[in-house]
Amino acid sequence: MKQKKHIIYLAGFLILxxxxxxxxxxxxxxxxxxxxxxxxxxxxxxxxxxxDETDPEELVTTSIEAMLSSLDPYTTYIPESDMDDFxxxxxxxxxxxxxxxxxxxxxxxxxxxxxGFPAAKAGIRAGDLILEVDGVSTEKxxxxxxxxxxxxxxxxxxxxxxxxxxxxxxxxxxxxxEKISILNVPYYGMIDQGTGYIRISNFxxxxxxxxxxxxxxxxxxxxxxxxxxxxxxxxxxxxxEAVRICNxxxxxxxxxxxxxxxxxxxxxxxxxxREPLDSEIPLVIMVNRGSASxxxxxxxxxxxxxxxxxxxxxxxxxxxVQTSRPLKFNAQLKVTTAKYYIPSGRCxxxxxxxxxxxxxxxxxxxxxxxxxxxxxxxxxxxxxGGIQPDFEVVPEMLSEISIQLYTQGLFFDFxxxxxNTYEEIDSPEIFSLSNDDYAxxxxxxxxxxxxxxxxxxxxxxxxxKSAKREKYxxxxxxxxxxxxxxxxxxxxxxLETFEEExxxxxxxxxxxxxxxxxxxxxAQIQEDPQLDRAREILKKPGMLKEVLNGNQxxxxxxxx
Numbered sequence: 001m002k003q004k005k006h007i008i009y010l011a012g013f014l015i016l017x018x019x020x021x022x023x024x025x026x027x028x029x030x031x032x033x034x035x036x037x038x039x040x041x042x043x044x045x046x047x048x049x050x051x052d053e054t055d056p057e058e059l060v061t062t063s064i065e066a067m068l069s070s071l072d073p074y075t076t077y078i079p080e081s082d083m084d085d086f087x088x089x090x091x092x093x094x095x096x097x098x099x100x101x102x103x104x105x106x107x108x109x110x111x112x113x114x115x116g117f118p119a120a121k122a123g124i125r126a127g128d129l130i131l132e133v134d135g136v137s138t139e140k141x142x143x144x145x146x147x148x149x150x151x152x153x154x155x156x157x158x159x160x161x162x163x164x165x166x167x168x169x170x171x172x173x174x175x176x177x178e179k180i181s182i183l184n185v186p187y188y189g190m191i192d193q194g195t196g197y198i199r200i201s202n203f204x205x206x207x208x209x210x211x212x213x214x215x216x217x218x219x220x221x222x223x224x225x226x227x228x229x230x231x232x233x234x235x236x237x238x239x240x241e242a243v244r245i246c247n248x249x250x251x252x253x254x255x256x257x258x259x260x261x262x263x264x265x266x267x268x269x270x271x272x273x274r275e276p277l278d279s280e281i282p283l284v285i286m287v288n289r290g291s292a293s294x295x296x297x298x299x300x301x302x303x304x305x306x307x308x309x310x311x312x313x314x315x316x317x318x319x320x321v322q323t324s325r326p327l328k329f330n331a332q333l334k335v336t337t338a339k340y341y342i343p344s345g346r347c348x349x350x351x352x353x354x355x356x357x358x359x360x361x362x363x364x365x366x367x368x369x370x371x372x373x374x375x376x377x378x379x380x381x382x383x384x385g386g387i388q389p390d391f392e393v394v395p396e397m398l399s400e401i402s403i404q405l406y407t408q409g410l411f412f413d414f415x416x417x418x419x420n421t422y423e424e425i426d427s428p429e430i431f432s433l434s435n436d437d438y439a440x441x442x443x444x445x446x447x448x449x450x451x452x453x454x455x456x457x458x459x460x461x462x463x464x465k466s467a468k469r470e471k472y473x474x475x476x477x478x479x480x481x482x483x484x485x486x487x488x489x490x491x492x493x494x495l496e497t498f499e500e501e502x503x504x505x506x507x508x509x510x511x512x513x514x515x516x517x518x519x520x521x522x523a524q525i526q527e528d529p530q531l532d533r534a535r536e537i538l539k540k541p542g543m544l545k546e547v548l549n550g551n552q553x554x555x556x557x558x559x560x
Contacts, residue, residue, distance in 0.1 A: 127416030203237030236293025283308030319349030
């Protein structure tokens with residue numbers, strides 16, 4: 001009760017101060033004070049008279065989050081308890097053991113240990129269940145609490161007790177925490193003779209240096225004639241890192257992006273400041289609907305400056321600048337203060353961020369709302385949200401059985417068994433799942449009692465329910481039965497029909513257990529239609545040059 005009184009007294013003092021201090025300001029400020037006063041009196045009455053005990057902190061946090069949700073999706077409140085995670089998003093660094101964890105029933109499981117960090121070096125594996133941390137049971141413990149126990153100052157020790165599939169007794173590991181820095185470039189290499197490939201997964205501190213080092217290594221160790229930058233599913237990050245990555249490939253003094261906001265202090269131009277690493281090498285940038293923010297700046301700026309072509313899907317469409325503002329009691333407000341504009345003058349922000357695809361990316365934008373812009377060489381580009389690729393490649397949709405096997409964790413669980421059965425496998429480039437392995441997987445999912453209903457079956461069930469309720473079923477009972485039979489799927493048949501797709505996903509999951517993220521990426525790009533398209537384009541450097549010079553005929557021919 002004392003805490004509540006302190007909060008109420010503090011809020012009352014704040015309202016009184018604002019009422020006096022702003023009494024002579026213009027109407028908008030008076031309106032602000034009026035509504036703050038209403039909020040204070042409502043909060044006071046609620047705490048005093050609501051029938052059940054209330055938690056003031058929870059009420060205020062809920063009201064803050066509801067208020068911010070009425071704005072854009074990126075203006076958020078960050079309480080002190082979430083500051084470590086917020087810092088990790090911008091720096092990519094924290095103190096801990098280097099692993100991703102997730103909940104499995106009442107227990108917490110290692111979802112992925114990061115290569116080269118304490119958990120992986122000690123031999124902890126994906127699929128291991130964490131039973132205790134420093135002797136404290138984790139059963140039914142909130143995952144946030146387990147995460148806090150695993151994190152800590154670099155150099156400090158902790159003991160983890162785990163349960164591993166196939167091992168009878170619990171295993172105990174004593175680890176020394178380290179500063180964990182997640183790589184922005186988890187993999188780079190040559191995809192064919194003369195063509196390099198760099199996967200950029202984030203834009204945290206040091207991303208541009210990692211890309212620079214990757215380019216230098218490829219040049220030093222190979223005959224590098226062309227380059228693919230893979231920004232697929234890259235959520236973005238630091239604006240300055242995007243500018244610096246562009247600077248590796250464009251001349252000094254080029255404007256990459258500018259920001260414009262309501263207040264002049266947020267209006268800034270960001271230009272390249274140093275000589276490029278290579279301003280001539282042919283570039284293809286790969287994107288998809290998960291490429292957002294800083295990755296859209298890189299893709300869009302290189303497109304606008306006719307420095308490279310884009311292959312893939314329209315990007316996410318996040319062109320809003322967030323700035324962190326300190327609040328009382330070590331909290332933060334991440335607030336949208338401006339929008340990004342790339343060299344052609346277009347804004348990459350979706351015109352309507354309230355109506356998006358299921359994954360959050362840009363939905364359909366009416367032609368009437370789209371404006372034309374020109375690249376440096378006169379190629380037409382468009383706003384409306386995200387970056388439209390020069391060469392569209394839409395990935396095939398996964399089958400329903402693959403989606404269900406993934407969401408029910410059966411790919412993951414089988415890979416756990418596989419890793420704890422075989423100590424080693426072939427390298428990612430040549431490893432493949434044998435027929436015997438696939439037969440074991442089919443037996444495994446049968447053992448697990450795997451069942452699912454397709455979207456068609458679910459829709460049919462709803463139709464059947466409505467028809468019976470409305471008494472139409474008896475009029476078409478035979479037709480309903482026939483349709484039900486035709487729509488019914490069979491697990492065994494689906495496992496054969498979609499075997500190639502299922503094998504690929506399962507292969508990547510297994511490779512990840514032995515070779516970590518870099519191995520998974522290497523396995524993914526072995527069968528990658530979007531990357532194959534990039535290869536085709538780079539094999540025709542003359543055509544690529546014509547496309548970048550604004551030859552629409554060359555573009556049409558290249559698309560064929």
